Amino acid sequence: MAARRAPEERGVAAARTRERIMEAAVAEFGAKGYAGARTAGIAARAGVNQQLIAYYFGGKQGLLDALRERWQETEDTIEGPLDEAIGKALDATLERPDWARLLVWQALGDCPFADEADGERFARSQRSRLAEAVEGMRRRQRDGEVSEELDPAFALLVTYALVLAPITMPQFVQGMLGLDPMSPEYRGRCREELVKLLGGA
Template structure:
């Protein structure tokens, strides 16, 4: 008797596999170092499907960036406290370290076309809004009065990225796995103590 045939992947499943594989490949090697053959191999699909679904490597990156911007907009629920906002951003960063690695690659100039003026304007607007939110939180007593709220925001970003960008230092300084729940909790509680009066 012939075993039942396994159903094939849907187009959407293939797209998601390719996006996950691209995030891992871009995070590991940067945009310039990533190869579509390696992305396809990670996804377990034919390389031609990258062009079919995304138009090529750049299309993959563009779709990842679009999705990440959507995700960032909903990372912190409305009305969340400063401590809860820190936790949400820390979790979002450490749940998907490939995203953070790709952001670092881009910041180092790996992908110059992502610095198009329109993209930079959107990033500047988002950053300005984040600084304004930090100022509002300080006015509401959530951020320590003696700290520049822009610096508080920068410190939070730097510490959230540290387990991804400097895992060896985090491991040596704090002990244990930089991406573990225990390390996350240490980072969150210490950030709250550093930046607030709680």
């Protein structure tokens, strides 16, 4: 008869299982969007019983909500001097491209909310976070990191566009720059050029 695991061991195993499911869900949602993804496919990627998705997350929608929270936590770590912050944003995007693809699916309207109230709460939260990001760009202007001639909101939009370009338009990156969109070379070039562009160099 197998020995029963201690509660702390069961807790660690449960946390690992949840993490495997979340990683599998990012890959599945990133590849197929919310509408195209199936919990059976997520379970197969994670190597778990499909029922565990319902047990830990309440189903596909709950899993998507958990992923949204995780991405916001990642965004909160993107800070520091301008070149460092751009580098962190590029790393977050290019080292975990499925997360970026999930954002693109969301932007296209394919990542729904449980109900209208949840959608409105998320929209308010996103507007608030974007307003904070624009204010952060204004602070960089006051600190001399970003040219005061730029509209801070537009400067932020350009930054997001170039950081996401390897995911949203990889053929343009390849065709215009002659670089593999997911390569360290693009990452370094994008970081360098964005710092120059935003600084007015």
